[in-house]
Amino acid sequence: xxxxxxxxxxxxxxxxxxxxxxxxxxxxxxxxxxxxxxxxxxxxxxxxxxxxxxxxxxxxxxxxxxxxxxxxxxxxxxxxxxxxxxxxxxxxxxxxxxxxxxxxxxxxxxxxxxxxxxxxxxxxxxxxxxxxxxxxxxxxxxxxxxxxxxxxxxxxxxxxxxxxxxxxxxxxxxxxxxxxxxxxxxxxxxxxxxxxxxxxxxxxxxxxxxxxxxxxxxxxxxxxxxxxxxxxxxxxxxxxxxxxxxxxxxxxxxxxxxxxxxxxxxxxxxxxxxxxxxxxxxxxxxxxxxxxxxxxxxxxxxxxxxxxxxxxxxxxxxxxxxxxxxxxxxxxxxxxxxxxxxxxxxxxxxxxxxxxxxxxxxxxxxxxxxxxxxxxxxxxxxxxxxxxxx
Amino acid sequence: xxxxxxxxxxxxxxxxxxxxxxxxxxxxxxxxxxxxxxxxxxxxxxxxxxxxxxxxxxxxxxxxxxxxxxxxxxxxxxxxxxxxxxxxxxxxxxxxxxxxxxxxxxxxxxxxxxxxxxxxxxxxxxxxxxxxxxxxxxxxxxxxxxxxxxxxxxxxxxxxxxxxxxxxxxxxxxxxxxxxxxxxxxxxxxxxxxxxxxxxxxxxxxxxxxxxxxxxxxxxxxxxxxxxxxxxxxxxxxxxxxxxxxxxxxxxxxxxxxxxxxxxxxxxxxxxxxxxxxxxxxxxxxxxxxxxxxxxxxxxxxxxxxxxxxxxxxxxxxxxxxxxxxxxxxxxx
Numbered sequence: 001x002x003x004x005x006x007x008x009x010x011x012x013x014x015x016x017x018x019x020x021x022x023x024x025x026x027x028x029x030x031x032x033x034x035x036x037x038x039x040x041x042x043x044x045x046x047x048x049x050x051x052x053x054x055x056x057x058x059x060x061x062x063x064x065x066x067x068x069x070x071x072x073x074x075x076x077x078x079x080x081x082x083x084x085x086x087x088x089x090x091x092x093x094x095x096x097x098x099x100x101x102x103x104x105x106x107x108x109x110x111x112x113x114x115x116x117x118x119x120x121x122x123x124x125x126x127x128x129x130x131x132x133x134x135x136x137x138x139x140x141x142x143x144x145x146x147x148x149x150x151x152x153x154x155x156x157x158x159x160x161x162x163x164x165x166x167x168x169x170x171x172x173x174x175x176x177x178x179x180x181x182x183x184x185x186x187x188x189x190x191x192x193x194x195x196x197x198x199x200x201x202x203x204x205x206x207x208x209x210x211x212x213x214x215x216x217x218x219x220x221x222x223x224x225x226x227x228x229x230x231x232x233x234x235x236x237x238x239x240x241x242x243x244x245x246x247x248x249x250x251x252x253x254x255x256x257x258x259x260x261x262x263x264x265x266x267x268x269x270x271x272x273x274x275x276x277x278x279x280x281x282x283x284x285x286x287x288x289x290x291x292x293x294x295x296x297x298x299x300x301x302x303x304x305x306x307x308x309x310x311x312x313x314x315x316x317x318x319x320x321x322x323x324x325x326x327x328x329x330x331x332x333x334x335x336x337x338x339x340x341x342x343x344x345x346x347x348x349x350x351x352x353x354x355x356x357x358x359x360x361x362x363x364x365x366x367x368x369x370x371x372x373x374x375x376x377x378x379x380x381x382x383x384x385x386x387x388x389x390x
Numbered sequence: 391x392x393x394x395x396x397x398x399x400x401x402x403x404x405x406x407x408x409x410x411x412x413x414x415x416x417x418x419x420x421x422x423x424x425x426x427x428x429x430x431x432x433x434x435x436x437x438x439x440x441x442x443x444x445x446x447x448x449x450x451x452x453x454x455x456x457x458x459x460x461x462x463x464x465x466x467x468x469x470x471x472x473x474x475x476x477x478x479x480x481x482x483x484x485x486x487x488x489x490x491x492x493x494x495x496x497x498x499x500x501x502x503x504x505x506x507x508x509x510x511x512x513x514x515x516x517x518x519x520x521x522x523x524x525x526x527x528x529x530x531x532x533x534x535x536x537x538x539x540x541x542x543x544x545x546x547x548x549x550x551x552x553x554x555x556x557x558x559x560x561x562x563x564x565x566x567x568x569x570x571x572x573x574x575x576x577x578x579x580x581x582x583x584x585x586x587x588x589x590x591x592x593x594x595x596x597x598x599x600x601x602x603x604x605x606x607x608x609x610x611x612x613x614x615x616x617x618x619x620x621x622x623x624x625x626x627x628x629x630x631x632x633x634x635x636x637x638x639x640x641x642x643x644x645x646x647x648x649x650x651x652x653x654x655x656x657x658x659x660x661x662x663x664x665x666x667x668x669x670x671x672x673x674x675x676x677x678x679x680x681x682x683x684x685x686x687x688x689x690x691x692x693x694x695x696x697x698x699x700x701x702x703x704x705x706x707x708x709x710x711x712x713x714x715x716x717x718x719x720x721x722x723x
Contacts, residue, residue, distance in 0.1 A: 003706060020707040023686045053689070055704030072682070092680040094549050094635050106677045109690035112666050113699050124687060127705065134689015134705045144707065146685050 003140030009047030028148030059139030174200025181257035262292035263310025287314030414455030421448025433495025
């Protein structure tokens with residue numbers, strides 16, 4: 001089959017590789033109909049995530065049709081149309097029993113590597129480095145889905161691929177970003193980053209009852225999408241002082257909840273500040289450029305919640321722990337527990353409360369994946385989301 | 391998690407160790423300060439990257455040299471040289487595959503390093519033996535010799551009740567399902583069994599074991615019977631986890647690795663870190679108990695396996711022949 005393969009920093013290409021096979025009785029094979037490039041794929045593409053190997057198939061946002069099932073999979077049959085959550089979860093361990101699916105204790109065969117990096121392991125994740133299992137990803141014609149009796153959700157209505165594809169990651173991730181903030185009536189929520197996760201965090205904050213949502217970015221086209229499609233008020237941090245505007249908009253209190261949808265490759269409008277983190281990251285003195293997170297912490301209302309949905313991989317310098325401690329902030333974070341959001345969010349889509357397809361700006365053939373990565377990385381042609389068709 | 395023995399007294403003035411220390415300096419100084427010349431001498435391409443590799447190797451040599459001359463018990467430093475030689479052989483091997491420099495010079499350099507490797511191993515074994523005394527000549531070892539024994543402990547929580555986990559563990563014939571090193575365990579009587587394990591570097595070891603303690607639902611202990619080639623003992627306790635989280639397994643294993651401390655060191659060089667391996671074995675057991683299978687990925691087609699952590703396959707589907715190979719050896723479930 002054809003698959004998008006990582007071959008070093010800033011290099012992906014579509015190659016022929018063997019077709020996936022059933023390896024465990026609870027596996028299924030999915031013939032992929034649509035797959036997307038995620039912002040976190042760019043961290044792999046840019047070479048900031050350790051434990052990647054040349055030849056790894058990328059992609060963790062995909063959907064398609066079941067073409068084969070292992071002997072123990074009884075809830076799915078050949079021909080079913082499914083969306084596959086990016087975390088792989090067994091459904092039987094203590095973490096899964098608590099609904100913490102992205103912390104599944106059984107799905108990462110490389111748990112001892114992850115333990116060295118992070119103290120303990122996460123779940124396995126499709127196409128997302130060897131510390132999260134070394135699973136082939138879904139930017140391909142076919143994918144093997146372990147624990148297929150637990151993860152994939154069947155789509156039985158006639159919704160289009162683009163309306164349901166983002167259940168695999170960015171919609172639930174944005175939703176969880178808002179959900180963990182425990183939003184109460186009257187709450188003002190600020191969202192750093194207007195990429196796909198940011199857009200869904202904004203929309204979800206409204207679904208969960210936020211009074212106002214303020215979105216922060218520097219790309220006018222993304223801010224426009226946040227205003228027009230997700231309903232946010234916006235701040236362009238290259239044009240105004242985020243702190244002053246946030247204080248003004250919140251009567252001097254600061255936002256009740258701040259959601260970081262940026263992660264480890266944050267940008268700073270001041271060249272010197274940006275260079276500081278950039279150099280430390282390039283020389284591996286830190287693995288993160290944490291400016292967005294620092295700003296989210298610094299500006300949050302005292303006693304408020306900071307929710308981290310942007311991806312971080314290792315260690316950050318100048319983490320403002322003094323602000324967190326002295327002002328009683330709560331930090332909530334985690335890879336998204338997608339499984340617990342699939343049903344309720346599909347209901348929202350089916351009822352018409354949200355149509356997630358609004359983020360799609362580029363549709364390409366799988367064979368153009370390399371072009372898709374470049375377009376998305378450099379935000380060319382007002383790119384927000386690339387969907388690939390195998 | 392793990393502890394290995396430290397050698398006792400070795401001759402601080404050992405002439406062979408001294409010689410190897412001088413070799414370390416003789417190589418380390420030009421490698422560190424004239425990396426370009428050294429690169430050309432051994433026939434690899436003299437670019438910036440290779441110069442840094444050469445300097446790093448030089449600093450390592452100097453460190454080993456200083457260690458050998460200053461430590462009263464240089465055995466550890468000699469083993470560090472063995473590790474270094476292994477690394478150098480790997481580097482030279484990759485240089486030979488690249489075919490960018492002078493093949494003849496690289497082959498000559500490889501020969502020289504192989505010679506040093508042999509000398510280092512011989513001296514390392516000699517010094518370690520001297521340090522460990524004369525060993526146990528009697529053939530009867532009631533407890534694994536504390537000087538040479540490796541002890542590893544690990545704990546894991548499994549969401550199953552303890553009677554079920556006890557029953558799974560009490561069936562020793564199922565051990566190879568989750569203990570990656572075991573090829574076969576055959577029950578020979580109610581309390582005795584015959585074990586066959588894969589050692590490092592393709593070796594096989596066999597021994598007989600007996601159950602020494604058995605309290606249903608609570609604990610099991612076993613050990614190799616007197617006169618076994620590989621002297622080992624293990625125990626597992628089943629403790630209810632707080633809340634409704636299932637059962638905690640607390641495992642304690644002790645063994646004298648084949649070839650003593652030398653064997654343990656070589657095994658580590660090849661990624662067989664006992665503490666990690668035990669934890670991975672327990673992860674496999676947990677996976678069998680909780681999910682009915684051991685999950686496999688493209689990078690780790692055998693499931694959790696210590697040595698696989700260093701030698702991941704790329705994350706794309708395996709071709710049929712590799713798949714068949716893994717299903718027949720060491721593939722689980």
